[in-house]
Amino acid sequence: MxxxxxxxxxxxxxxxxxxxxxxxxxxxxxxxxxxxxxxxxxxxxxxxxxxxxxxxxxxxxxxxxxxxxxxxxxxxxxxxxxxxxxxxxxxxxxxxxxxxxxxxxxxxxxxxxxxxxxxxxxxxxxxxxxxxxxxxxxxxxxxxxxxxxxxxxxxxxxxxxxxxxxxxxxxxxxxxxxxxxxxxxxxxxxxxxxxxxxxxxxxxxxxxxxxxxxxxxxxQDKQSYEKQLRRKQAAARKVERMIADLIERERKRLEAARKKTAPTASRGATAKAPPRKALTSTTFGKKRGKLPWPVTQGALLEVFGENRNAKGHVFINNGIDISVPVGSPVASVADGTVSMVTYIAGFGNLVIVDHSELFYTVYANLSQVSVRAKQKVNAGQKLGKTGEGVSGPMMHFELWYDRLKQNPLSWLKKR
Known part of the structure; x- marks a missing residue:
C-alpha cells in the first residue's frame, strides 16, 4: 500500500x-x-x-x-x-x-x-x-x-x-x-x-x-609557360596599383584627421599631403633587418629586382619568391591589419597587411587563406598556407613603404 x-x-x-x-x-x-x-x-x-x-x-x-x-x-x-x-x-x-x-x-x-x-x-x-x-x-x-x-x-x-x-x-x-x-x-x-x-x-x-x-x-608547353610569366608580370602591376590605392586612401584619412586637430585659422588653407617620414623615424622602420621570415623554411627562387628566365630574358620582381613545400604555414612578419584578401591570376590567393605608417606587406600564391579583410593580426600569426604555381611549390612576398618597393632581404633577418 x-x-x-x-x-x-x-x-x-x-x-x-x-x-x-x-x-x-x-x-x-x-x-x-x-x-x-x-x-x-x-x-x-x-x-x-x-x-x-x-x-x-x-x-x-x-x-x-x-x-x-x-x-x-x-x-x-x-x-x-x-x-x-x-x-x-x-x-x-x-x-x-x-x-x-x-x-x-x-x-x-x-x-x-x-x-x-x-x-x-x-x-x-x-x-x-x-x-x-x-x-x-x-x-x-x-x-x-x-x-x-x-x-x-x-x-x-x-x-x-x-x-x-x-x-x-x-x-x-x-x-x-x-x-x-x-x-x-x-x-x-x-x-x-x-x-x-x-x-x-x-x-x-x-x-x-x-x-x-x-x-x-x-x-611542358613552352607557350603556356611563357604566357604564365607574362601573367605574373601583369599581376605584379595590379598589386602595385592596389598598394597605390591603399596608400592614397590612407593619406586622405591622415589628412582628414590632421584637419580636425589643426587650429581653426589654418583649416581653410590648401590641403597638403603629409610628408613622407624617414625610414629610421618610423616604428616599423626600426625593425629593418630584424623581421621574421613569412615562412620558416625554403630557398630563394627569385630575388628582388632583375631576374632572368630560362631563355635569358630579364624581368623585374617587386618582391622575392621562396621555394617551399605546398601547405607550409605563412605568417605575418609584423603586427598589422589585413587590408585585402583577393585572388589575382598569376599570383593566386593574395593577402595584403597594413602595418601603419604607410608600410604594407604582400603574401601571394597561397593555397589557402586563414584571415579576412579588416582583421587584426600579430607578428607570427598564420595568414594561410603556401601553394604551387607553374614555377613550382612557392610563395611570393613583397614589402612596401609608401609607393616605394623595398627589398625584402634588407628587412628580413639574415639566414
Whole structure:
C-alpha cells in the first residue's frame, strides 16, 4: 500500500514536470536550431562557389579554353575546398567538446536527481507513517501558546521545504530532458559533419591530382609557360596599383584627421599631403633587418629586382619568391591589419597587411587563406598556407613603404 502511494505521488510529480518543461525545451531547441541554420548557410555558400568553379572547368574543357584559365579555376576551386574541409574539421572538434560537456552535465544532473528523489522518498514515507494527526498532536501537546506558535512555524517551514524539494526535482528533470535533447542533436550533427568531411576530403584529393596533371601540362608547353610569366608580370602591376590605392586612401584619412586637430585659422588653407617620414623615424622602420621570415623554411627562387628566365630574358620582381613545400604555414612578419584578401591570376590567393605608417606587406600564391579583410593580426600569426604555381611549390612576398618597393632581404633577418 505504501509503495503504491509513493509511486502515485511520483507519477503526479513527473507528469507536472514534463508539462512545465516542454515550453522551455521548445525555446532552447528553437534557439539552437537557429545557430545550426546560420552555420549551415555559411557552409552552403562555400559549396555553391565550389560548384560554380566545377561548371566553369567543364565549360572550359568543352570550349577548349587555355590551360592557364583552367588552372585558375582549379586554383580557386581547390582553395575553396580546403576552406570547406577546414571549417568542417573545426566544427567536428567543436562538436566533440560540446558532446563531452553535454555528457558530463547529463551525468551530473542525473546523479543530483537521484539524490533528491531518495531524500524526497524518505520524507514521504515518514509523512505516511506519521499521518496528518501527528502534526495536530504536536500542536495540541504544546505546553504554552508561545511553544505552539514556534511548533506551528516549524511545521510551516518543514512544509515549505518539501515544496521547494518538489520544485527542485521538477527543475532537475527539466535540465536532464534538455541535456538529452542537446546531446542527441550534437551527436546527429557530428555524424553528418564527419560524413560530409569524408566526402569533401575525397573530392579535394581528386581535384588536387587534376590540378597537378594540368600544372605538368602547362610546364611542358613552352607557350603556356611563357604566357604564365607574362601573367605574373601583369599581376605584379595590379598589386602595385592596389598598394597605390591603399596608400592614397590612407593619406586622405591622415589628412582628414590632421584637419580636425589643426587650429581653426589654418583649416581653410590648401590641403597638403603629409610628408613622407624617414625610414629610421618610423616604428616599423626600426625593425629593418630584424623581421621574421613569412615562412620558416625554403630557398630563394627569385630575388628582388632583375631576374632572368630560362631563355635569358630579364624581368623585374617587386618582391622575392621562396621555394617551399605546398601547405607550409605563412605568417605575418609584423603586427598589422589585413587590408585585402583577393585572388589575382598569376599570383593566386593574395593577402595584403597594413602595418601603419604607410608600410604594407604582400603574401601571394597561397593555397589557402586563414584571415579576412579588416582583421587584426600579430607578428607570427598564420595568414594561410603556401601553394604551387607553374614555377613550382612557392610563395611570393613583397614589402612596401609608401609607393616605394623595398627589398625584402634588407628587412628580413639574415639566414
Amino acid at each position: 505504501m509503495r503504491q502511494l509513493i509511486r502515485y505521488i511520483f507519477f503526479l510529480l513527473l507528469t507536472g514536470l514534463l508539462l512545465a518543461g516542454s515550453a522551455g525545451n521548445a525555446h532552447a531547441q528553437k534557439k539552437k536550431s537557429g545557430g545550426v541554420k546560420s552555420k549551415q548557410s555559411e557552409l552552403q555558400k562555400l559549396r555553391k562557389e565550389i560548384d560554380r568553379y566545377e561548371k566553369r572547368i567543364k565549360e572550359s574543357e568543352k570550349r577548349e579554353r587555355s590551360a592557364l584559365q583552367r588552372l585558375d579555376d582549379y586554383d580557386r576551386q581547390t582553395s575553396l575546398l580546403r576552406s570547406l574541409v577546414t571549417r568542417l574539421t573545426e566544427d567536428i572538434a567543436e562538436n566533440q567538446k560540446e558532446i563531452a560537456i553535454a555528457k558530463l552535465n547529463l551525468s551530473t544532473a542525473e546523479n543530483e536527481l537521484k539524490q533528491l528523489k531518495r531524500s524526497y522518498a524518505r520524507t514521504i514515507v515518514g509523512m505516511y507513517k506519521r499521518g496528518r494527526t501527528h502534526d495536530t498532536e504536536l500542536l495540541l501537546s504544546s505546553e504554552s501558546v508561545n511553544e505552539m506558535f514556534i511548533r506551528s512555524k516549524y511545521l510551516k517551514a518543514y512544509s515549505e521545504r518539501q515544496r521547494v524539494n518538489a520544485n527542485e526535482i521538477r527543475r532537475k528533470k527539466r535540465a536532464i530532458e534538455l541535456q538529452k535533447m542537446l546531446l542527441e542533436s550534437k551527436l546527429k550533427e557530428q555524424r553528418l559533419a564527419i560524413q560530409e568531411k569524408r566526402s569533401e576530403d575525397g573530392l579535394l584529393s581528386r581535384k588536387v591530382k587534376e590540378h597537378k596533371r594540368l600544372l605538368t601540362k602547362v610546364r
